[in-house]
Structure formats: structure tokens, C-alpha cells
Amino acid sequence: MNRAMFHRIVPGCILLVASVPGFAQIDLSGSWASINHEDSLERGGGPYTVDYAGIPFNDNGRARALSYSQSQLSMPERICAFYTPFHMMLGPFGIKIWNETEPLNGRTVAWKIGAWEDRDTTTIWMDGRAHPSQYAPHPKGGFTTGEWDGEVLTSTTTDMPAGYIRRNGSPSSDKATMILHFFRHGDLLTVAGVIEDPVNLSEPYIITRSYQLSTNPITPAAAPCIVGDEGPQEGVVPHFLPDKNPFMDELTKLYGIPREAALGGAKTMYPDFRKEIKDKFVLPAKCTLNCGGPAGGRGGAGAGRGGAAAGAPGGAPPPPPR
DSSP: OOOOHHHHHHHHHHHHHSOOOOSSSSOEEEEEEEEETTTHHHTTTOOOOOOOOTBBBHHHHHHHHHOOOOGGGGGGTTOOOOOGGGGGGGGSEEEEEEEEOOTTTHHHEEEEEETTTTTEEEEEOOOOOOOTTTSSOOTTTOEEEEEETTTEEEEEEOOOEEEEEETEEEEOOOOEEEEEEEEEEEEEEEEEEEEEEETTTTEEEEEEEEEEESSOOOOOOOOOOOOOSOOOOOTOOOOOTTTTTTTTHHHHHHHHHHHHHHHHOGGGGGGGHHHHHGGGGGOOOOOOSSSSOOOOSSSOOOOTTTTTTOOOOOGGOOOOOO
């Protein structure tokens, strides 16, 4: 090819590429294993029943959370119920990601985050389609669109059904919006999530988690869920009445953490809150649960939910690893 022809062809090729939107800036596809030492209670047995620290609850959200009983998951109509897409930020399992392309030009139309036994598939549409009306049906997987900002994929999810933002019943409403940012660094994938909920939260709630690329394939499916009798009385919704939740002072008894910290609120997200409760904190004589220290040290490793003899604090059944 002579130089004159090269200068005629290359600008045309550049113009053609620039006119085709939607090409991924970085490849996110693969099987991503969960790194479960991050927020280990969240990824394992689940957080304490009344541990809302760091959640910017308003009064409505806090009241709703305190009324929740984990036994609701054992109601026949809820045993096989799916969580919202936000559960990807909370649960212990890895994720499978792949892209779907337009067959004629190879353009990525959507990214898929595979389903699991307790979560529906999340489809991140990359073709510029609009979000549906707030009055449209709210599927279990919500409705998600995405766009690239350099090498970061940002997705926005609306139209989710009501659900949870922590695995102890901390609620989210069907008016919540979730934004996820996907950052890939080699074989590590970091996902930063922001959820806004005008019903239950006074400020955005932010959480991050990481995954590692795995050569062991993750199947985006699981065994069928089968409804059985798990104990709740028929026609009764397990719950706690106002001021009757028996676990409100659990963190105070175990760790000396003041109740106002355990009950959450926007102020508990910020470092200055430590100064506010400094004089109310009483260091326990000995740590007995979830201490994180070496074996034989103060409190000892293996005590609590993470140990071999671990049980849920306060005698409550630990949340299932969903």
C-alpha cells in the first residue's frame, strides 16, 4: 500500500470506529470468586441482628428494620423469594459476567451478571435505552443501564422490588436506586455500590467489595429451590413490635458499643461520630465473639460465628448463607 492510499484509508477507518458506540473499554467477562475476608460477617454467617452502624437510616428505615425477624425467611411464600440485585454486594458467592453482542457488528449490547439461587440475572443494557416508568412492573432483577467512563463501567438500576441492604433486614424500598461502579485491576474486580432510597435513607449508602478472577467456572444457576416447612405458624408474619426487639442492646453487652451507634443513622457513617460517643463507650473485660485475634489471645480466635462452635449471638439462629 503506497503512502497516498494509506492516508486516504486510515481516516475513514477511524471515523467508522468512532461512529460505533458501545464497545467495552475493558473486558469484565469471567468467573469472579468472592473475597470473603472483607466484611467477613456480611460474607459469612451474617451481621448482628441489630447492627445498623454506618447505615444512614431515617426514622422510618430504623423502625422498619427493628420490626424485622429473620424467621420471615422461613415463611413458605418467602423461602424461595429472590433478593434484589443489591444482594450482589452482600452475599458470600462469586459472580459470572459475560457480554452479549450484536451479531452484525460485534457491538456489546448488554453485560450480564448471572443469577444465583437467591438472586435474578442482572442485565446491564449498553444500547442507550431509557428506564421504564416508575409505575411499570418491578422485576426481581430490576432494570439496569450502563455506560463507560474510561475503563470504569457505571450501571444504574431502578424498578427493583423492596428488599434489604444488609443481611439483618435493613430495608430498601421499591423507590430505591442503585449505582454500581466496576473497576478492574488485572485479576481483581472492585465494585463500589451507592444506593439511594427516599423512603428509608436520609443520605446515600455506600459499600464496596472485591472479587478475584478464577479459573474455576462459576455456573450462573443453582439447584431448584423447594418450599418446605421451616416452622413459622401459618398465617403469622414473624416480627417485633416497637421497642420490643430483644437484640437492641446486643452490641452494647458484647462490645460496649452504645445503642445510638448500633441503631445507625447518617452520623454513624462519619469519623467525628467517634468523638460523640467516646465517653459512652465501655471497653468490655474480654471479647468473646468475633474478636479477630490470634488463638489464645484476648478473646481468642474461633470464638463467635466464625469459629467451629460458632452460633449466632444472643441465641438467635444465624442467617442462612444466602
